[in-house]
Amino acid sequence: MPSEPLVILGIDPGARVLGWGAVVWRGPRRISLASFGAIRVPPGLKGGERLIEIRRRIKEVFAVVKPDAVVIEEVFYGRNFQSALTIGEARGVCVLAASEEGLPLVSYSAAEIKSAVTGNGRAHKSQVAAMVARILGLACPPKPADASDALACALCHTNRLGG
Amino acid sequence: MPSEPLVILGIDPGARVLGWGAVVWRGPRRISLASFGAIRVPPGLKGGERLIEIRRRIKEVFAVVKPDAVVIEEVFYGRNFQSALTIGEARGVCVLAASEEGLPLVSYSAAEIKSAVTGNGRAHKSQVAAMVARILGLACPPKPADASDALACALCHTNRLGG
Numbered sequence: 001m002p003s004e005p006l007v008i009l010g011i012d013p014g015a016r017v018l019g020w021g022a023v024v025w026r027g028p029r030r031i032s033l034a035s036f037g038a039i040r041v042p043p044g045l046k047g048g049e050r051l052i053e054i055r056r057r058i059k060e061v062f063a064v065v066k067p068d069a070v071v072i073e074e075v076f077y078g079r080n081f082q083s084a085l086t087i088g089e090a091r092g093v094c095v096l097a098a099s100e101e102g103l104p105l106v107s108y109s110a111a112e113i114k115s116a117v118t119g120n121g122r123a124h125k126s127q128v129a130a131m132v133a134r135i136l137g138l139a140c141p142p143k144p145a146d147a148s149d150a151l152a153c154a155l156c157h158t159n160r161l162g163g
Numbered sequence: 164m165p166s167e168p169l170v171i172l173g174i175d176p177g178a179r180v181l182g183w184g185a186v187v188w189r190g191p192r193r194i195s196l197a198s199f200g201a202i203r204v205p206p207g208l209k210g211g212e213r214l215i216e217i218r219r220r221i222k223e224v225f226a227v228v229k230p231d232a233v234v235i236e237e238v239f240y241g242r243n244f245q246s247a248l249t250i251g252e253a254r255g256v257c258v259l260a261a262s263e264e265g266l267p268l269v270s271y272s273a274a275e276i277k278s279a280v281t282g283n284g285r286a287h288k289s290q291v292a293a294m295v296a297r298i299l300g301l302a303c304p305p306k307p308a309d310a311s312d313a314l315a316c317a318l319c320h321t322n323r324l325g326g
Contacts, residue, residue, distance in 0.1 A: 047258055047262070047268055047270070048258045048259060048261060048262025048263075048268050049262060051255055051258055051259040051262065052259060052262050052263065055259060075244075075248055080244075081238075081243075081244065081247045082247075084244045084245075084247035084248045084251060085238055085247045085248070085250065085251035085254065086251065087248065087251065088247060088248035088249065088250065088251020088252045088254070088255065089251045089252065089254055089255030089258065090255065091248065091251070091252060091255075092214055092251065092252030092253065092254075092255040092256055093255055093256075093259055095210055095211045095214055095252065096211060096214040096215060096218060096256055096259075098211060099210070099211025099212060099214065099215050100211075100215065105210055105211050107210070
């Protein structure tokens with residue numbers, strides 16, 4: 001059963017650093033790294049300027065990566081209400097940008113992502129990073145950790161496509 | 164000291180209902196109601212569709228109200244992390260839309276807004292609504308409460324303009 005290669009882009013949204021990572025899925029167990037990186041918002045940008053920058057940069061990533069689907073982690077926990085609000089703003093900008101471009105958007109919980117990548121829904125961050133490197137055939141986990149987390153999102157989704 | 168009338172638009176962002184209210188400031192103690200309302204997101208709209216709808220509707224409000232400044236409450240507390248994230252997404256879309264249109268954006272804490280409108284930073288919601296009605300010369304507080312809260316935001320900012 002031949003399939004079209006699919007580019008899956010994972011996004012790990014944060015208030016000031018947003019990791020992203022794209023993989024190419026060519027069929028079960030035929031997954032390779034496309035590219036990854038992190039969007040860092042300059043500290044001087046506040047409020048709306050911060051969100052405009054995130055919007056601009058994530059649209060650049062869409063333009064370069066040309067994803068067939070965007071995967072973004074559901075965020076269910078965190079330090080406090082205020083940090084959730086700030087992450088929510090950044091996440092909302094990414095969700096909005098993807099929807100405006102007509103890109104299919106999928107969300108998974110942290111436990112689903114960890115379980116898909118390591119087999120353990122409560123795996124430590126370092127275990128997830130190590131498995132991301134192993135699945136993609138990399139000598140070491142991608143840096144920064146935000147990019148590695150984003151690749152874990154993308155890999156979680158490839159599981160649903162048939163591994 | 165004559166001043167240009169200024170239209171101040173307050174926004175009270177929620178996950179599914181966003182209140183808005185605009186006042187016209189013509190100088191100290193010369194404040195009148197322009198218009199108010201609430202954006203209700205249809206329950207069927209999820210994820211990116213919800214945010215696209217919020218973006219479309221808040222841009223309609225900008226087009227009708229033609230605000231000189233947009234005031235949005237800082238949100239520092241709430242039921243839980245998940246609700247903060249969802250409110251943050253909606254808030255982010257409003258902040259982004261305002262910034263993209265080049266509208267000056269101001270934020271105040273809930274305590275600042277309550278204090279500006281009632282003289283008491285810990286006033287009850289109903290006291291705030293009653294004072295909004297009184298300041299704007301209305302027979303009763305605007306409904307829904309989200310719109311009344313948004314007008315309180317706008318009135319807080321007129322205080323900074325000179326009452």
